[in-house]
Amino acid sequence: xxxxxxxAMVIGLMMIGVPxxxxxGMSSVMFLLIFSDSSLxxxxxxxxxxxxxxxxxxxxxxFILASSFMSTGGVAERIIRFSIACVGHFRxxxxxxGVFACMMFAALSGSSPATVVAIGSIVIAAMTKAGYTKxxxxxxxxxxxxxxxxxPPSIVMVVYAAAVEVSVGRMFLAGxxxxxxxxxxxxxxxxxxxxxxxxxxxxxxxxxxxxxxFGDAFWGLMLIVIIMVGIYGIPGLTSAIFTxxxxxxxxxxYAFIIASFVYRDMGPLAARDGQAKSSLLRKPQxxxxxxxxxxxxxxxxxxxxxxxxxxxxxxxxxxxxxxLTDEQIPQQVANAMLSAGFGPVMFLVIVNxxxxxxxxxMEPSGLLVIVAPLxxxxxxxxxxxxxxxxxxxxxxxxxxxxxxxxxxxxxxxSGVAGMPMMRVxxxxxxxxxxxxxxxxxxxxxxxxxxxxxxxxxxVQEITN
Amino acid sequence: MQTHPKTSIIDRIEETVIAAxxxxxxxxxxxxxxxxxxxxxxxxxxxxxxxxxxGWLVLLxxxxxxxxxSHLGVDAVINILPDGLRKxxxxxxxxxxxxxxxLLLKGAWDYWAxxxxxxxxxxxxxxxxxxxxxxxxxxxxxxxxxxxxxxxWMAGVFNDGNAYEKLxxxxxxxxxxxxxxxxxxxxxxxxxxxxxxxxxxxxxxxEVEDEIEEMRDMRKESQQ
Numbered sequence: 001x002x003x004x005x006x007x008a009m010v011i012g013l014m015m016i017g018v019p020x021x022x023x024x025g026m027s028s029v030m031f032l033l034i035f036s037d038s039s040l041x042x043x044x045x046x047x048x049x050x051x052x053x054x055x056x057x058x059x060x061x062x063f064i065l066a067s068s069f070m071s072t073g074g075v076a077e078r079i080i081r082f083s084i085a086c087v088g089h090f091r092x093x094x095x096x097x098g099v100f101a102c103m104m105f106a107a108l109s110g111s112s113p114a115t116v117v118a119i120g121s122i123v124i125a126a127m128t129k130a131g132y133t134k135x136x137x138x139x140x141x142x143x144x145x146x147x148x149x150x151x152p153p154s155i156v157m158v159v160y161a162a163a164v165e166v167s168v169g170r171m172f173l174a175g176x177x178x179x180x181x182x183x184x185x186x187x188x189x190x191x192x193x194x195x196x197x198x199x200x201x202x203x204x205x206x207x208x209x210x211x212x213x214f215g216d217a218f219w220g221l222m223l224i225v226i227i228m229v230g231i232y233g234i235p236g237l238t239s240a241i242f243t244x245x246x247x248x249x250x251x252x253x254y255a256f257i258i259a260s261f262v263y264r265d266m267g268p269l270a271a272r273d274g275q276a277k278s279s280l281l282r283k284p285q286x287x288x289x290x291x292x293x294x295x296x297x298x299x300x301x302x303x304x305x306x307x308x309x310x311x312x313x314x315x316x317x318x319x320x321x322x323x324l325t326d327e328q329i330p331q332q333v334a335n336a337m338l339s340a341g342f343g344p345v346m347f348l349v350i351v352n353x354x355x356x357x358x359x360x361x362m363e364p365s366g367l368l369v370i371v372a373p374l375x376x377x378x379x380x381x382x383x384x385x386x387x388x389x390x391x392x393x394x395x396x397x398x399x400x401x402x403x404x405x406x407x408x409x410x411x412x413x414s415g416v417a418g419m420p421m422m423r424v425x426x427x428x429x430x431x432x433x434x435x436x437x438x439x440x441x442x443x444x445x446x447x448x449x450x451x452x453x454x455x456x457x458x459v460q461e462i463t464n
Numbered sequence: 465m466q467t468h469p470k471t472s473i474i475d476r477i478e479e480t481v482i483a484a485x486x487x488x489x490x491x492x493x494x495x496x497x498x499x500x501x502x503x504x505x506x507x508x509x510x511x512x513x514x515x516x517x518x519g520w521l522v523l524l525x526x527x528x529x530x531x532x533x534s535h536l537g538v539d540a541v542i543n544i545l546p547d548g549l550r551k552x553x554x555x556x557x558x559x560x561x562x563x564x565x566x567l568l569l570k571g572a573w574d575y576w577a578x579x580x581x582x583x584x585x586x587x588x589x590x591x592x593x594x595x596x597x598x599x600x601x602x603x604x605x606x607x608x609x610x611x612x613x614x615x616x617w618m619a620g621v622f623n624d625g626n627a628y629e630k631l632x633x634x635x636x637x638x639x640x641x642x643x644x645x646x647x648x649x650x651x652x653x654x655x656x657x658x659x660x661x662x663x664x665x666x667x668x669x670x671e672v673e674d675e676i677e678e679m680r681d682m683r684k685e686s687q688q
Binding site: 013014015016017018019020021022025026029033039040041042043044045047048050051052055057058061062065111113114116117121242245246249250252253296297300301303304305306307308309310311312313315361362363366408411412415416418 | 485493568575589640671
């Protein structure tokens with residue numbers, strides 16, 4: 001009962017416009033002060049232990065930084081050019097290329113809204129120019145953008161791994177096949193719609209253009225290779241080279257070097273004031289000045305700001321998690337559900353519903369920190385693989401972001417496309433249906449999620 | 465969404481601290497990898513120091529995020545309210561934030577105080593006075609971070625003159641009371657702005673609000 005009060009307070013505070021972080025923290029503090037002997041000092045300690053006790057979460061600022069460096073300039077454009085060269089000549093090709101570009105950009109960034117902004121701002125305009133309706137374009141990008149949290153590296157997966165203590169590496173691998181599958185399903189849906197409605201197709205520009213576009217996008221796409229090879233090593237040659245956190249830090253440094261010295265979209269060598277891009281040979285001092293350049297500071301600040309707002313939510317969600325585990329709420333919920341005779345199927349349906357509703361209102365990582373510890377013990381008792389559960393939760397939140405009335409990605413797309421919210425909602429519906437089918441597949445076919453991590457990292461023993 | 469005033473000196477300081485902390489965290493973690501592979505060695509204290517800098521970044525940055533109105537929140541409900549009601553909701557919301565920060569400020573002080581040989585406050589909800597007797601923990605060191613020479617004066621102040629080998633815990637934990645005090649200050653400022661009608665909400669609905677605002681401006685320009 002008191003727990004219902006706790007959650008009612010969280011939701012109530014959020015609805016009147018209290019920041020999510022404060023809603024979570026305030027409700028937990030109230031609960032602790034009223035119902036237990038815990039001191040405020042222990043709350044402060046829990047707040048600090050979000051950092052001190054969770055070294056896994058350290059990967060988050062680094063992944064954000066890497067993707068910020070990659071978003072500074074034309075990496076999105078280069079990726080889009082490469083996608084168009086590959087699939088632009090199909091019927092509905094530009095839309096398919098948009099999905100493909102979102103998939104690749106999702107692998108550079110760990111966030112869905114960021115993917116919508118980077119790809120959407122270019123592709124939606126290009127599609128309207130090529131003769132697609134703006135609604136169709138917005139619907140495509142809005143849905144494909146959600147892949148940002150499913151295709152690794154993903155911030156939400158890092159948070160899940162930290163919350164229930166599974167390996168980040170496994171979670172990332174588990175996201176690969178579902179991510180590609182979701183992308184393919186969207187592409188097929190677009191292709192069928194394009195055939196039926198006779199949408200425009202682009203020109204086949206030849207293998208030469210594919211090669212050139214790939215060469216141009218190569219340095220950006222290498223980031224994925226560095227992260228994946230770094231975390232898993234090359235099968236048969238090396239074992240893991242970095243921890244996921246280190247891989248993220250190395251990726252940030254790599255992205256900085258590429259953005260300032262290879263692409264020269266930012267920093268001392270960038271084109272500005274009508275001058276063309278400068279070369280490192282002509283300006284060797286740039287090697288040093290780039291580190292303190294205005295653009296570098298700006299990017300660090302942007303990434304820092306995003307880290308702060310996300311981590312402040314997560315840190316406060318961890319206080320709530322602390323309250324829940326102290327009061328043994330997860331065990332109580334588990335017993336209640338098990339004694340009510342819920343099997344795995346019913347349980348997964350309930351998880352789906354909770355996350356779809358919650359994902360509408362709340363930032364996905366904060367929601368995960370709270371919901372994961374609640375459902376995790378039940379899942380273990382029902383024999384559900386923790387990695388599979390993680391992927392289910394991520395996909396649910398993806399869909400929560402595009403479910404009307406208030407999905408986060410709907411807002412972002414409406415801003416990017418300059419369209420009223422209701423039009424975006426309508427435009428996104430057909431693809432939302434596709435993703436729902438995808439969710440059902442992910443939920444009831446664990447193989448899709450677990451086959452790759454089990455193949456690469458060995459079958460994980462489930463201890464309980 | 466709030467309109468951003470011009471960058472002030474204080475802004476510059478806060479922004480530099482945020483950028484510098486994140487930059488140093490990245491470089492230090494990267495350096496540790498390089499040292500491991502190139503010199504087959506290990507910077508023992510790298511991870512612990514990075515984690516502390518991470519905590520400093522987020523806790524100190526939280527007050528900056530209040531100033532810039534970028535804390536994430538849900539604006540679905542408040543957006544459909546009439547102006548008058550929205551102001552009342554915003555006042556209630558910011559009051560909740562101030563109460564929360566006051567409570568945390570007490571908690572942060574209580575947690576840190578003993579590490580710095582200072583008394584905790586008494587009281588469950590509100591500070592009702594200071595502890596009479598307590599055992600100082602100024603001797604409590606971090607696990608790996610060496611004590612830097614410029615902080616040698618601390619031995620005399622906090623550790624009865626015994627030199628520290630490792631950085632004492634009072635240094636990293638000091639961020640708790642400092643950041644909560646700053647946060648309180650910013651929330652009070654935000655409350656004044658809401659009261660005066662300069663801003664009508666203290667939250668941002670998602671992380672890319674700035675970018676979308678820019679796009680909206682560009683669209684307006686291109687239409688003119």
